[in-house]
Amino acid sequence: MAIDAPTGVTVVSGAASTTDDVSYVDWPAIFAGILLASAISVVFISFGSAIGLNFLDFDGEGASPIWIAIAAASWFLWVQISSFMAGGYLTGRLRRRHFDATEHESDVRDGAHGLLVWAGAAVLGTIIAIGGIGAAVSTAGNVVATATNAASNAADVSVDPNAYFIDTLFRSNQPAAGGDISAVRDEAGRIFAQAALGDGTIAADDKTYLANVVAANTGLTPEEASARVDQVAAAVNDARLKAIETARIARNTGIIGAFLIAASLLISAIGAYWAAQKGGNHRDDETVFADVFRRF
Template sequence: MDTETVIVAAPVAGERQEHHSYIDWPTVIGGVVLASAISLVLLAFGSAIGLSFANFEAGPDVNPIWIAIAAASWLLWVQISSFMAGGYLTGRLRRRFNDATEDESDIRDGAHGLLVWAGALVVGAVIAVGGIGAAVNAVGSTVSTLTTAAANVAGDAAEGGLDPQAYFVDTLFRAPPGSVPAAGSLQDYRGEAMRILANGAVTGTVSDPDKTYLAQLVSANTGLSPEDATTRVNEVLTAVDQVRAQAADAAEVARKWTVLGAFLTAASLLVSGAAAYWAAMKGGNHRDKNTVIPGFGRF
């Protein structure tokens, strides 16, 4: 009985290979894991020595701007080095298809580096975005100073915040201008004064009738003359305005730092993307040439 023998020839160099996609996902995932791991280690090390956006306080004699510059430089270095390592690994390990020219192969290697960059951004978002999150929290904390100051002034206001009707209810039962307020407990007077100051913090100013009434309350409960009571009220209102202005200035400075930090982070990410592309191409070139890196080959 005759038999037939089928011989399948092995593919030769330059012959087209069967494949479903030019993307070598296992090597991309490997590059993402490596880039994320290196980023985590370096960021943890930087945080240990104070190079972190989360804390600019290095000492009473150190200008925070220098700490910010050092932290930004360190973040840039971490991003570039980690993405270059991940991109190089992917380019070096990527399976090359023999249907492409050298230039096309370089582009494919670089594209794999960009995939590592994009994947590591998603995986490392919690790590890399920690600086921005801290800056945003700083803005939120600074802006909340305004609310906190108003709440401190409000004192005994409703627990959920200042009751917008409480101040206007108080105005219904005030004594006429120039007369002595009706007898009441000091706690009542303090609560009313707090609501007047809180309303001024919300509206931005304390009206002249409110100032006059505050002076009457102070005079009736402290024994000060009307003139001295008015002086005391003006001093307190000036102090409140200064605190509010300082809080607003701090909020504006924090906002500017947030914008700058976001811009620098975006710019460094773009630079690191280009670095990942270049490193992946370099890894592909070393793969094709069987380049041996001293110290990483056989011992």
């Protein structure tokens, strides 16, 4: 059964149009679409980043971080979807059509090329972003580690996890006063570190010992020394809770971000498929957008 070509399109007959070794996948058109989609993403994401940095104020007088995050996510989603659609449209417009297919089959093949543009650009973007994501994860890990160290206010307890228990083994009932108190400070740090690694509570025996040490080395009364120990313990516990809250927010943000990226990729795939079909239709209809790209 003969299939008529679209109006205004010339069908070239010959061995090249009937041979079985001709691929229906037009890779040059796909690569062109991938390059266009990637270029649009880089340009507009960089442009959006420059605008977003103007709203950041480290003095606390800038825009709300929540609104900045919403605006950044919206901009990223718009850029991602529109860039994939632009790449898909270009590929559909450039694809060489084989006129042994029906109009419906041609639309499907145009859309499939749009999906290949989407897949290629997504893989390329992932490869490029791996370095940035790795750096961000490393930075976040350093921040959490710093907060944890500040909360523990201790020497490096990872060197000897039994240091706290050894301290309790050789603890004196009459703490020495005056002189070099570096050993006493290190032991106090290990006590607070042990509490920070747990539920933030300092054991009663440790509180009593710290109060005696503080009183012996500062000249405070036992009541004043005990109050100071409680004050520092509360501050350490507050820092620990803030570190936990920061980690929880970072985890939830990562979860929400992952779902948004997955959803936007699915929408982008649909957009690239539709745009490639639209580009193929414009190719067949010889649409030139005379009203938009007018020659002067």
